[in-house]
Amino acid sequence: MATKKKYTIGIDIGGTNMKAILFDGEKILSDYSLGTPKDNLEHFLVMLQALIEPLLTKAEELKIKVEGVGLGVAGWLNQEGEILMSPNLPLLNKTKIGELLAERIEIPVKIENDANCFVLAEALQGAGKKYESVYGITVGTGIGGGWCLEGKIFKTKWSGSGEPGHVVVNYAEGLRLEEAYQKLTQNNPSQLAEEAYRGDVLADKSFEEFGFLLGTSLANLINLIAPEIIILGGGVIEASDLFFNSARKSMKEFIISEEAKKNIKLVKSKLGNNAGAIGAALLPFYQ
């Protein structure tokens, strides 16, 4: 790591809100949030600039230079930074939003999948800090995931791969983890998470069932690539205790290696809601 501090802005673009932070490589100096525009690309870009503006002003006050901006966005990206498909924000489909923003603000911009930002932040500065091979899974409106190996996001050659949600969990029915998740949460995970949080037994039960499937998928991940630690993030993690416990239980059940079973860590996110923005802020200099 460089001894001199590098200042960046990290932006986590969610389906509802966008959050930006001014980051010094270790801590958040300032943050700002806005609702995510969903009407058109031009408006989206204007609001993105409006989101960054107060942080650039803050940077001026502090007499520091923002050397890079990182964007985390839900969706499949290709190696040129083009968003091929964003499930939450179709207005971003087929755009190079990073390039468009860089032209406007005249600061280099890096863009990455949001689950990759999550795992990068947790691997470098969160729950995975002490480990070389860190896998992150986010369970929110959908299932995201990414792998950080020796401090670098593991990149697959093809966009749309490297996604734990795509894993088939029922071969007979060809059911994928993501589909099972939507099915068990009746296509409304956020509402069900809220119900579970409020103590609804049936909602909790659905997450418990999904926890079983997720845990088995995690065991398969361990049987194949054996990360040292798996970090779970996203709203659902906090909403249902049954979910986490059931995931851990079925994970342990299906791991073959005794060594792996003994040593693998399954933990909750340490950086919480900030993980995505911190990961984005780390993109310019740590990837």
Add this chain to the structure above:
Amino acid sequence: MATKKKYTIGIDIGGTNMKAILFDGEKILSDYSLGTPKDNLEHFLVMLQALIEPLLTKAEELKIKVEGVGLGVAGWLNQEGEILMSPNLPLLNKTKIGELLAERIEIPVKIENDANCFVLAEALQGAGKKYESVYGITVGTGIGGGWCLEGKIFKTKWSGSGEPGHVVVNYAEGLRLEEAYQKLTQNNPSQLAEEAYRGDVLADKSFEEFGFLLGTSLANLINLIAPEIIILGGGVIEASDLFFNSARKSMKEFIISEEAKKNIKLVKSKLGNNAGAIGAALLPFYQ
């Protein structure tokens, strides 16, 4: 790669035969085989020396120096080169056969799992030569597998992990790929492969069914880590055409990424029966 040739001996220790080759980094200069002793460790070591002897003599004739020996063996190894569990050769359990051999022949010895040797050989000199991310699967008496990333065998931290045969293919029943394979081949894959090879329809059918499961597992592998090419080896590959075709079909069916579906290669081993010994011969200088 070094410009000066490095000479090594590679040994593929199978459940029935052991094969050794004298290798110049590119081609096999000489080879020798012996039956695999199964009685005790002392006899095993004597026979291993007897296997190497003619190749050392050959090297002397050719006035070349053997600078390293590589051993490929079925089983789980830890990072210290200890064999924790060998399914075919229990006499090797809890031994450091590489160290024991090195003491006797006074040449450095490296040891590795046989499926890892297979994929190393295919990645560096076989069907995977042009690719950075190569996955190999061997289908023989059991299911083995390994991943070669940028010319290096991908090592998991824990022994007994990194095995595609351990992957659960039926979550409801908790059935693993390896177990499904044994079940479908009635615990005698070699005999069934022979029957399939001779045209037995029922035997062929069993392999076709297994091909479906394997293909789905390969799709999951692609959905998770997206190797560029998957290379299948082992006796069964040649025994049943239905097997390979059915694996390819279900693999394609369950890949999500369109780019991956279009570009992923599923091919048969190029180095055939020599892949294991060549991979072992590559261990001393290319790992």
